[in-house]
Amino acid sequence: MAVALSETELTGDRRSAIIDLLYRLADDSLIIGHRESEWTGLGPILEEDIAFSSMAQDKMGHALAFYTLLHELAEPNPNQLAFLRSASEFRCCAFVALESFADGQQSPPESLFNNPVRDRLVSQGDWALSCTRQFLFSEADAVRMAALETSSYEPLAQLARKFRGELKYHTMHGRMLIERLGAATEESRRRMSASVDTLFPYALGMFETTKWDKLLEAEGLAPAECTLCERWLEEVGPRLRAAGLEIPKNAEPVCGGRIGRHPAQLARLVDDIQQVRRLDPAASW
Amino acid sequence: MSDTQWTVYEVFHQQARGEPHVHVGSVHAPDAESGLILAKEQFGRRQACVNMWVVRADAITASAYADADIFQHGTDKSYREAFGYETTRRAREIGDSQEI
Numbered sequence: 151m152a153v154a155l156s157e158t159e160l161t162g163d164r165r166s167a168i169i170d171l172l173y174r175l176a177d178d179s180l181i182i183g184h185r186e187s188e189w190t191g192l193g194p195i196l197e198e199d200i201a202f203s204s205m206a207q208d209k210m211g212h213a214l215a216f217y218t219l220l221h222e223l224a225e226p227n228p229n230q231l232a233f234l235r236s237a238s239e240f241r242c243c244a245f246v247a248l249e250s251f252a253d254g255q256q257s258p259p260e261s262l263f264n265n266p267v268r269d270r271l272v273s274q275g276d277w278a279l280s281c282t283r284q285f286l287f288s289e290a291d292a293v294r295m296a297a298l299e300t301s302s303y304e305p306l307a308q309l310a311r312k313f314r315g316e317l318k319y320h321t322m323h324g325r326m327l328i329e330r331l332g333a334a335t336e337e338s339r340r341r342m343s344a345s346v347d348t349l350f351p352y353a354l355g356m357f358e359t360t361k362w363d364k365l366l367e368a369e370g371l372a373p374a375e376c377t378l379c380e381r382w383l384e385e386v387g388p389r390l391r392a393a394g395l396e397i398p399k400n401a402e403p404v405c406g407g408r409i410g411r412h413p414a415q416l417a418r419l420v421d422d423i424q425q426v427r428r429l430d431p432a433a434s435w
Numbered sequence: 436m437s438d439t440q441w442t443v444y445e446v447f448h449q450q451a452r453g454e455p456h457v458h459v460g461s462v463h464a465p466d467a468e469s470g471l472i473l474a475k476e477q478f479g480r481r482q483a484c485v486n487m488w489v490v491r492a493d494a495i496t497a498s499a500y501a502d503a504d505i506f507q508h509g510t511d512k513s514y515r516e517a518f519g520y521e522t523t524r525r526a527r528e529i530g531d532s533q534e535i
Contacts (some may be wrong), residue, residue: 197463
């Protein structure tokens with residue numbers, strides 16, 4: 151059996167590199183999925199509300215599949231990984247953890263959901279920021295997973311092939327938004343442009359180099375992050391320009407997530423997803 | 436105030452190649468291409484789907500319900516109903532053997 155065979159080969163640095171890679175994939179998926187799900191019921195139009203929620207479910211599904219691979223490598227089970235880790239143990243990039251609020255001082259939001267993020271999204275949520283992130287993230291996700299389809303770690307290659315259709319849809323959706331909102335009205339152009347400026351340094355941080363880069367590439371497990379970043383730029387650059395949006399010059403990547411250094415927004419998010427679990431940690435689900 | 440209501444597109448969904456496209460509902464969208472992308476999540480996420488159509492709702496010409504009586508039969512015309520023929524089974528047999 152292919153899975154059993156590849157697991158017996160997993161030792162030493164190769165094993166550590168795969169585990170680190172899987173944590174990055176899983177945590178990016180869980181956190182972007184959670185951020186997108188925060189718009190459920192609050193999206194500006196019904197169709198987009200449903201599309202965002204549905205893509206969030208796709209990403210949650212991907213996270214579960216990656217956590218399951220980790221568990222097969224003797225890491226804790228998926229529930230423990232999602233609900234019992236502290237924020238600093240996550241390996242997601244800062245980009246996926248960012249909250250999607252408009253800048254500026256605003257009055258405290260009305261309490262509607264017993265959830266401060268969703269309360270703020272009602273009055274201060276920046277849909278343009280979320281749309282732009284969905285575009286930038288899905289292009290990176292598609293590039294990364296396309297490369298992993300030929301990973302020498304067969305369980306991961308199988309997942310990459312399985313997710314291909316969903317990821318293709320995510321890119322179609324993101325491109326649809328960017329193409330239209332980049333030039334629809336003066337307001338949409340201004341807000342999409344501001345979102346690209348805000349997000350781009352964080353988006354570059356998706357490709358933070360890790361100490362396992364060389365090994366992953368040498369062993370045919372995954373391409374180097376800089377290679378993926380170049381491929382991603384080839385996808386997003388022309389599409390942004392066609393939509394009348396410019397990539398900010400000299401954007402410096404915001405890194406640290408891959409070694410557990412996160413913005414405070416991630417700690418709040420992790421606190422949010424774990425609050426029910428904390429009410430009764432021994433409960434069975 | 437400008438009209439912020441998007442165009443309504445009727446959505447048709449095909450479960451397998453060769454099957455008819457069946458009307459499943461409608462979406463609001465700024466254009467047909469976005470309509471397809473949005474329709475995928477509204478109607479393609481639960482049941483099998485290989486193909487989807489969206490059609491501007493205002494491109495459809497509909498009969499009036501007041502005229503529903505034109506579809507009623509005044510006399511027995513059950514001879515028009517094609518039950519009793521075995522063409523479907525025979526066609527499948529031929530299709531299977533010759534792989535048309």
